Amino acid sequence: xxxxxTILPHVRKALAAKTCESVRGAEEPMPDxxxxxxxxxxxxxxxxxxxxxxxxxxxxxxxxFRVVADREAMLDEITRLAKAEGWKKVxxxxxxxxxxxxxxxxxxxxxxxxxxxxxxLESCDAGISAxxxxxxxxxxxxxxxxxxxxxxxxxxxxxxxxxxKREQMLPDMVAGYAMLREKYGGTYPSLVSFIxxxxxxxxxxxxLVLGAHGPKKLTVLLMES
Amino acid sequence: MNVHLKQFNEATRAITPDFPYRRWMQNALKGYEQTxxxxxxxxxxxEAARRGAAQIKWDAIEHLDTYLExxxxxxxxxxxxxxWARDAEEARRYxxxxxxxxxxxxxxxxxxxxSEEIHLNELLEAEGFEVVESDLGEFIVQLLKExxxxxxxxxxxxxxxxxSQVFHDRLGSEQSDDPEELTMIARRVLRxxxxxxxxxxxxxxxxxxxxxxxxxxxNEGNARLATSLPKVHIALxxxxxxxxxxxxxxxxxxxxxxxxxxxxxxxxxxxxxxPRRSDEPDGPEExxxxxxxxxRTALLADPEQRDALRCIRCGxxxxxxxxxxxxxxxxxxxxxxGPIGSVITPHLRGLxxxxxxxxxxxxxxxxxxxxxxxxxLHHHLLRNRRNAVDDAPAFSEKxxxxxxALAMRHPGLYRLAGKLARPFLWLSRPLQGTLLDPVRKWRxxxxxxxxxxxxxxxxxxxxxx
Numbered sequence: 001x002x003x004x005x006t007i008l009p010h011v012r013k014a015l016a017a018k019t020c021e022s023v024r025g026a027e028e029p030m031p032d033x034x035x036x037x038x039x040x041x042x043x044x045x046x047x048x049x050x051x052x053x054x055x056x057x058x059x060x061x062x063x064x065f066r067v068v069a070d071r072e073a074m075l076d077e078i079t080r081l082a083k084a085e086g087w088k089k090v091x092x093x094x095x096x097x098x099x100x101x102x103x104x105x106x107x108x109x110x111x112x113x114x115x116x117x118x119x120x121l122e123s124c125d126a127g128i129s130a131x132x133x134x135x136x137x138x139x140x141x142x143x144x145x146x147x148x149x150x151x152x153x154x155x156x157x158x159x160x161x162x163x164x165k166r167e168q169m170l171p172d173m174v175a176g177y178a179m180l181r182e183k184y185g186g187t188y189p190s191l192v193s194f195i196x197x198x199x200x201x202x203x204x205x206x207x208l209v210l211g212a213h214g215p216k217k218l219t220v221l222l223m224e225s
Numbered sequence: 226m227n228v229h230l231k232q233f234n235e236a237t238r239a240i241t242p243d244f245p246y247r248r249w250m251q252n253a254l255k256g257y258e259q260t261x262x263x264x265x266x267x268x269x270x271x272e273a274a275r276r277g278a279a280q281i282k283w284d285a286i287e288h289l290d291t292y293l294e295x296x297x298x299x300x301x302x303x304x305x306x307x308x309w310a311r312d313a314e315e316a317r318r319y320x321x322x323x324x325x326x327x328x329x330x331x332x333x334x335x336x337x338x339x340s341e342e343i344h345l346n347e348l349l350e351a352e353g354f355e356v357v358e359s360d361l362g363e364f365i366v367q368l369l370k371e372x373x374x375x376x377x378x379x380x381x382x383x384x385x386x387x388x389s390q391v392f393h394d395r396l397g398s399e400q401s402d403d404p405e406e407l408t409m410i411a412r413r414v415l416r417x418x419x420x421x422x423x424x425x426x427x428x429x430x431x432x433x434x435x436x437x438x439x440x441x442x443x444n445e446g447n448a449r450l451a452t453s454l455p456k457v458h459i460a461l462x463x464x465x466x467x468x469x470x471x472x473x474x475x476x477x478x479x480x481x482x483x484x485x486x487x488x489x490x491x492x493x494x495x496x497x498x499x500p501r502r503s504d505e506p507d508g509p510e511e512x513x514x515x516x517x518x519x520x521r522t523a524l525l526a527d528p529e530q531r532d533a534l535r536c537i538r539c540g541x542x543x544x545x546x547x548x549x550x551x552x553x554x555x556x557x558x559x560x561x562x563g564p565i566g567s568v569i570t571p572h573l574r575g576l577x578x579x580x581x582x583x584x585x586x587x588x589x590x591x592x593x594x595x596x597x598x599x600x601x602l603h604h605h606l607l608r609n610r611r612n613a614v615d616d617a618p619a620f621s622e623k624x625x626x627x628x629x630a631l632a633m634r635h636p637g638l639y640r641l642a643g644k645l646a647r648p649f650l651w652l653s654r655p656l657q658g659t660l661l662d663p664v665r666k667w668r669x670x671x672x673x674x675x676x677x678x679x680x681x682x683x684x685x686x687x688x689x690x
Contacts, residue, residue, distance in 0.1 A: 004297075007311060007522065012290050014525035015288075015290065031281065033472035040476070040479060041267040116506070150506035152507050174475045176475075190505060190508055192496045196491065197492055199492060200445065201361045201445045203362035203379070203381075204408060205253065206257070209404050213361075213416075214449060214493070
């Protein structure tokens, strides 16, 4: 007999006895995601306040958050970053913005979407990727394996650079999930991840250290037009 | 005396007089309290959020059969292989089979308490596999061959010199007293392990029924790496982790982070809905999800205490528990420490063997007050005590209560007992805590108040005259 045919009947049998009222309390209606908004941290109504909140979180999280006016300014910023940090190779993936950005560095590129070698990606100084959204409420970057060059690009190189557009700024996680649902319907990408700051740990005496296993640096470039 | 109680008593006696250590532990948790309070103050209505989270978890547990079926159907629809494991042995056998089938040499693990519950590492190592814990805290305690001290902060009891020493001894690294340098030593060592590993292993914080996804929360990125690079990903989760909808994560992930570490959100919150899809550049070729019962259905069958299955393992009840802060995590001798561990361990591993944990409580209720899903923790400790007594009453206690009941029913007897008790208490004072004391265990650390000169009844009557 397989486990399924024992466990499920066990569960049903266990649930045949109703939960004690004294423990359960009054049954309230199941809240929907809209209700969460009245409970979780407030986010403000417009793009300006969302951007401000994201910047606030970025400072606390030590995310390097830079707002750039347009495409040209973004490419300049990438070039400056590459030079300042002495990058020798970048990882990236196909896409109008990511192609332009990785080409702007004039460095060798490891593109994850045409079959890559893990060692090659590991030796990149930065991974440049697009994202699904930015989440103001928590200062997070929302990525998926489809929109951001697969699973490893955003976690393996020591510096993750995210390219985002103004319309990708969303107020909260509820909006993030709603966006994913609308975009992907029944078939989600195999990985969906909220990235909130550079990799961190507090496992040595509860003292914060960045870059435990994932990127030590996270740069978010927000293009306003 | 059972071995678990003996171990508990010995460990408690060793740790309680160690004031510097206790103070150090309490200081370590003070930082958590402060950040958590600051993060909580940003919530628009934290109490409503707790009520809402509690409600969703109740729904999930009370319809567990429906949600489990839906969860598994959706997982399988996207190419995930699912194993229903009735107990630790079945889970271990399945995981071992997958490792053997792929001729794996090394397995890189991200933090998973459920795997501690089934003693997976011991088995895999005995079978000749290299098993590497990749969460920094877990990596450290693995090198020391110790169990995790706290199910969220596994190495919180270790000072940096101890960590530096074990790195030096086991990895050959230079000594350092800088937490950043120590972290980088582990980073360098583990980087290579991810690339080489044949199998990535993880737990799951939530399973989402509606979409067939497992949700993994972490700060370091080790779970992201372990589920990206190796060709096979095995995830082990308890059956109680299923929640109905994807959107529910918007609430749970934030509350988990706030209650667990004081963060607004943990660094990486990922949901995985299957192996690499054909149009994706990378990811494992196989995903196995092992659903573990291991006595969870027995706890579910308890209409009073199934409540405890709503736990999201944030660890907040440990961080606020005065007992945990004073006796530390290893003293419990369990996979799950602190109040939640004391509540569920008797259900998972035997009431009589583990009932002592329910007595190691001041019943202050700090755990219940802090629980993000409002589990009635301290009352469950009382229920465990009651059940343990009902199940196997202790002779001494039973006779004591019989005598008490008798005295309460017969005023003459009550008066007589009161009169006799007074000189007896006086006479027994020099015996306090000595071998001749019949209630030595209790009086060894407690002093009875000096008995009053007259009974209350005598006093009252004298006054009325």
